[in-house]
Amino acid sequence: MRSKPVYDLSSAHDGIRSLLLRYGFSEPFAQVILDRTGTPFTAKRMLGYLKNCRPHSEEEVIDELLAIYENRDHYVKTQISRKNTPASDPDSSAGLFLKEVRIDWNTVEDSYVRRIPALAGMEKLAFTGNLTFFVGENGSGKSTLLEAIAIASGFNPEGGTRNYRFSTYDDYSGLARSMRCIGGPKPAWGFFLRAESFYNVASTAMKEYNDDGKMTDFHALSHGESFLEFIQQGKGRGLYLLDEPEAALSPQRQLSLLIHLKRTAEAGSQYIIISHSPILLGIPGAKILTFDEGHVHEIAYEETESYQITKLFLENREYFLERLLKEDQP
Numbered sequence: 001m002r003s004k005p006v007y008d009l010s011s012a013h014d015g016i017r018s019l020l021l022r023y024g025f026s027e028p029f030a031q032v033i034l035d036r037t038g039t040p041f042t043a044k045r046m047l048g049y050l051k052n053c054r055p056h057s058e059e060e061v062i063d064e065l066l067a068i069y070e071n072r073d074h075y076v077k078t079q080i081s082r083k084n085t086p087a088s089d090p091d092s093s094a095g096l097f098l099k100e101v102r103i104d105w106n107t108v109e110d111s112y113v114r115r116i117p118a119l120a121g122m123e124k125l126a127f128t129g130n131l132t133f134f135v136g137e138n139g140s141g142k143s144t145l146l147e148a149i150a151i152a153s154g155f156n157p158e159g160g161t162r163n164y165r166f167s168t169y170d171d172y173s174g175l176a177r178s179m180r181c182i183g184g185p186k187p188a189w190g191f192f193l194r195a196e197s198f199y200n201v202a203s204t205a206m207k208e209y210n211d212d213g214k215m216t217d218f219h220a221l222s223h224g225e226s227f228l229e230f231i232q233q234g235k236g237r238g239l240y241l242l243d244e245p246e247a248a249l250s251p252q253r254q255l256s257l258l259i260h261l262k263r264t265a266e267a268g269s270q271y272i273i274i275s276h277s278p279i280l281l282g283i284p285g286a287k288i289l290t291f292d293e294g295h296v297h298e299i300a301y302e303e304t305e306s307y308q309i310t311k312l313f314l315e316n317r318e319y320f321l322e323r324l325l326k327e328d329q330p
Contacts, residue, residue: 012043019050020061029058033065042068048308053316054323067315097190097239097270100126100182101149107178116141117294119175125296127272129287130265134274135304136291142274143243144175145291149272150192150241151176157192187270189238193231193245228253232260237268246277254279278306 013034020030037043045068055061102124105114114120119141134142151157227248231240246254254277261271262283275281281288281304290299301307313320 009038009040009043012040012047013037015047016043016050019047023050023054025058025061029061033061036065037068045308049312052309052312053320095268096127096130096184097187098127098149098153098181098183098272100124101152102180102182103175104178104180109174113144113175116144118291118296119145122296125289127270127287129285130268130270131261131283131286132272133281133286133288134272134291135276135281135288135299135306137305140291142291146192146241146243146272146274148175148179149181152179152181153190153192153239153241155190155192155241187237187239189236190240191238192241192243193227194243225253228257231257237264238270240269240271242271242273242275244274244276246275246280251279258283276306278304278310281306 016034016037017030020033021027033046037046042065046065049064049068053064055064103122105121105123108114117140118136125145134146136142147157227245231242231245245257249257258280261273261280265271273280281301288299288301288304289296290304292305
């Protein structure tokens, strides 16, 4: 994994000043805000706030600054706690089925993969825990990388276990052919699951692997029920790759999945999951890797856009809706 570049605090301050002046605030007030956002953490969040919301008063900006300070203090305490907590095992990846993926860019043929900033030139990516989340904006390379990991690990590109071989649309990146997966013991069980292709996975399961007729009839359940049922039927310790599982699940079902993920990860299963869900991302102990800012790097839960935007909307719903709907009018 490439090292994380230094956040450009000067550019962030230029953006904050520019937006505040554009919104009609005075230069002295803008300077007050700049003086109080002197770290990458506070500056990045203030800039994000001003880009997504147009405050109408100094009080609104100050309230947001205080909220940022509160989040910052929680983040700092979390990081200190992590550093002061000794690891139970000197090798945090010990026992993982997938410890690292390596990419030989000399053999990568797909030109579009090379144009994805977060992936371009990334020679390796290490996994250090049983629960890893990929987050980031649409098109940032999350699904491309997860799909390549799935194929390189022997899973069917459209989903299912290693035994599934159905194909409805043969259009996958060639990244897997240039990828090497490095890990510990080979998992006895596992699957790759995408919410959008689950119907085909369920159909194949019922057709090919239900000889005794005892398998759950996934098509007799709702989409969300059958999706969660399939995941929960995972046969013990294994490697599981999930692409946006929350797309099929209600908030209540997401909580059920959260419990399942936590329990099975503690029992030795390994998960790599793409998610935008602030519920799932909140699983304690999970590693969160963002594909934003042009490189893959770890962030805290409170730094994810899923958390920040959801929190911002819930705490400012009326203002948010008024602004968004007004801008949508001709």
